[in-house]
Structures are given as C-alpha cells and as structure tokens.
Amino acid sequence: MRFQRLGDPGHEIPVVLDETGAARDLRPLTADIDGTFLAGDGVARTGTALRDGTLPAFDPAGLRVGAPVARPGLLVCIGLNYSDHAAETGAEPPAEPVVFLKATNTIVGPDDTVLIPRTSTRTDYEVELAVVLGRRARYLATPEDADAVIAGYAISNDVSERDFQHERGGQWTKGKSCETFNPLGPWLVTPDEAGDPQDLRLRLAVNGQQRQDGTTKNMLFGVRHIVWYLSQFMVLEPGDVVNTGTPAGVAFGANDFPYLSEGDEVTVDIDGLGRQRHGIGRA
Incomplete structure (x- = not known):
C-alpha cells in the first residue's frame, strides 16, 4: 500500500x-x-x-x-553508508554504522521549498532510502527481526550544510538540522509493495543534471542490520524515521558539482517510492 x-x-x-x-x-x-x-x-x-x-x-x-508520516519522535541518520560515497569524501569505510540525529522539525513535504540558511555557503543534497518504524525496536536479537518492526519506506533528501557540519565544531547535527532540511515522501510504501530494500535504484538531479545515480545494493550496512544495530543503543518507536545513507555524487564529493543555489530545482526518485521535486529558496 x-x-x-x-x-x-x-x-x-x-x-x-x-x-x-x-x-x-x-x-x-x-x-x-x-x-x-x-x-x-x-x-x-x-x-x-x-x-x-x-x-x-x-x-x-x-x-x-505533505510528509507521509506525522510527528516522528526520532529522525536517525546513517553516515558514510555507501562505499562510493565514502570514497568520494576521502573517508575510510566505517567498521560500524556512523549514527547521528537530525531534528525532526526539518521534515517537510516532498515538493516544499528547501531554504538555504542565511550564512550558508555550502548547502548540499543527499538522496536516501528512509525507513519508517511500525513497531518498537528495542534490543532486537538479530537483523532478521527488523522485518517485524518496519512499517515501510519513503524517499528522503538529507540536505546538509557542509561548513556547519565540518568546520563549525566538528559535529554533524547543526549541519543537518536547519529548517526544511529533510523533504520526505511523497509516499510511505509498505514492504510488500516496496520490494527488496537492498535492490532499489536512487537518483537525484539538480536543474535536470544527474548528480546521483546509485543502488541500495552498495550499502555497507543493509536496512535490517541498521535497524537491529540502532536498537542496541536506543529505542525506536512507531513512526520514527531512519535515513540510511547516500550514494556518490554529492557536491561535497570528489567532483565538480556546485552546491545548491537559490532558484535551483531538485528532483529525487527511488524505484517504486515516487518522486520529489522541490525548489531551493533562501531563509
């Protein structure tokens, strides 16, 4: 559904x-x-x-x-979870999932305007597969147990301000939590209709130029592992959202892609999960 x-x-x-x-x-x-x-x-x-x-x-x-799920208690993100993205940023593939939290009030609709912060110089984009919880996840015994707690999947754009993230104190939350920084949707798709979460193609374009074109096959840590892993450190509740990482092609990577500017249009799609189309404004 x-x-x-x-x-x-x-x-x-x-x-x-x-x-x-x-x-x-x-x-x-x-x-x-x-x-x-x-x-x-x-x-x-x-x-x-x-x-x-x-x-x-x-x-x-x-x-x-609007975003397809209302009022999630947590928005949890996984960083550097695709081998090609880790390589383009010059990072070593992590031995364990890199976990950070993003403010839940960043979540907006899939076609809402994304606002560049007032002092931003490097606002970036990241197409991601989002997992929405349907049951409490607390100390799951095995990764396979994750299937029973997942309500479905959605498209997420984990918008990021790279100066805030890397140069303003060395922690990621403030580079990820600016207003409008997480378009979500258009749909919440149940697992039976979404298909194999480890075999989905992700794409993102800016002004019609393809920037990201990857597959969830290249996740370093798969969806089941991520949900199981998180449950060892925190309790995930129904309605919570987990962003599972992004493939290569971000502006912060080893390429010549520019950062987002006012007036840009971003399109984001994942197989079977719909499409986002949002403009870029300025706060």
Missing part, C-alpha cells in the same frame, strides 16, 4: 492510494498517519477497507503533498 498526507502544513488529510492509483480518504479509519496508526491495526484495517471498497474517493487536485 501507498500512504500519503495531503493539505496545508499541520492540517494534512490522510489518504491511501488504491490499485488504480486513485486516492481514498482514510479519515473513516484514522485522523492521521502517525505512530499510533502504524503500531495498531491501522494498516491491516486499511487493506480490508480497500478490498471491500468502503473508503470514499478523495480528490487531491490542488492540494500540497
């Missing part, structure tokens, strides 16, 4: 797309797509309602697309 939230920020309407791609109103079942909905029987009840044809049609025309 593909879940979506439509409408103005803070007033999004939850919908699900049926087998024809038409939107169906989820408000008979839930007020929002959040941790409570994902942790309960909301997904199962949605499947039943779709099969029974009991969800009313919904016209999405003219409505903003």
Whole structure:
C-alpha cells in the first residue's frame, strides 16, 4: 500500500492510494498517519477497507503533498553508508554504522521549498532510502527481526550544510538540522509493495543534471542490520524515521558539482517510492 498526507502544513488529510492509483480518504479509519496508526491495526484495517471498497474517493487536485508520516519522535541518520560515497569524501569505510540525529522539525513535504540558511555557503543534497518504524525496536536479537518492526519506506533528501557540519565544531547535527532540511515522501510504501530494500535504484538531479545515480545494493550496512544495530543503543518507536545513507555524487564529493543555489530545482526518485521535486529558496 501507498500512504500519503495531503493539505496545508499541520492540517494534512490522510489518504491511501488504491490499485488504480486513485486516492481514498482514510479519515473513516484514522485522523492521521502517525505512530499510533502504524503500531495498531491501522494498516491491516486499511487493506480490508480497500478490498471491500468502503473508503470514499478523495480528490487531491490542488492540494500540497505533505510528509507521509506525522510527528516522528526520532529522525536517525546513517553516515558514510555507501562505499562510493565514502570514497568520494576521502573517508575510510566505517567498521560500524556512523549514527547521528537530525531534528525532526526539518521534515517537510516532498515538493516544499528547501531554504538555504542565511550564512550558508555550502548547502548540499543527499538522496536516501528512509525507513519508517511500525513497531518498537528495542534490543532486537538479530537483523532478521527488523522485518517485524518496519512499517515501510519513503524517499528522503538529507540536505546538509557542509561548513556547519565540518568546520563549525566538528559535529554533524547543526549541519543537518536547519529548517526544511529533510523533504520526505511523497509516499510511505509498505514492504510488500516496496520490494527488496537492498535492490532499489536512487537518483537525484539538480536543474535536470544527474548528480546521483546509485543502488541500495552498495550499502555497507543493509536496512535490517541498521535497524537491529540502532536498537542496541536506543529505542525506536512507531513512526520514527531512519535515513540510511547516500550514494556518490554529492557536491561535497570528489567532483565538480556546485552546491545548491537559490532558484535551483531538485528532483529525487527511488524505484517504486515516487518522486520529489522541490525548489531551493533562501531563509
């Protein structure tokens, strides 16, 4: 299934797309797509309602697309998780996942404007596969146990300010947590429809120029391992989001790609998960 939230920020309407791609109103079942909905029987009840044809049609025309999950408690990120990206930044492949947190209020809709911070000189982009939790993950016994706690997948753009990240104190959070720095969506796609998370193609273009074109096959640490690993250090709750790293092609890498500028347009897509298209503005 593909879940979506439509409408103005803070007033999004939850919908699900049926087998024809038409939107169906989820408000008979839930007020929002959040941790409570994902942790309960909301997904199962949605499947039943779709099969029974009991969800009313919904016209999405003219409505903003919001992030597909509301109010995550944590936004956890994995750095340097693709061998080609580690190489282009001059970093050694890590022996364990590199973990950092990103402020959850960075999350915006997939087509919302991304704002370059006022003092920024190196705002960068990173296409990433996002994992959304549907059950609590606490001390999972094996990586295979991750399957039972994953609600689905989405596209994430882990926007980064490289001076803030590397030159302003040597820690990453402030280079990752500026407003609008995490477009998410357009859909939350359930695992049965998303397919193998280790066999998805990721692409990002700026003003039509292809910058990133990679595959999740090249992750140093796969999705299951990441969720299991994180559960040994923190408790992940339903609705939490995990960004799983980016392939080569970022502006910070060993290439001639420029950083983002006001007026740029960024398109981001991952196989089966939809497409983002957001403009770049300035705070």
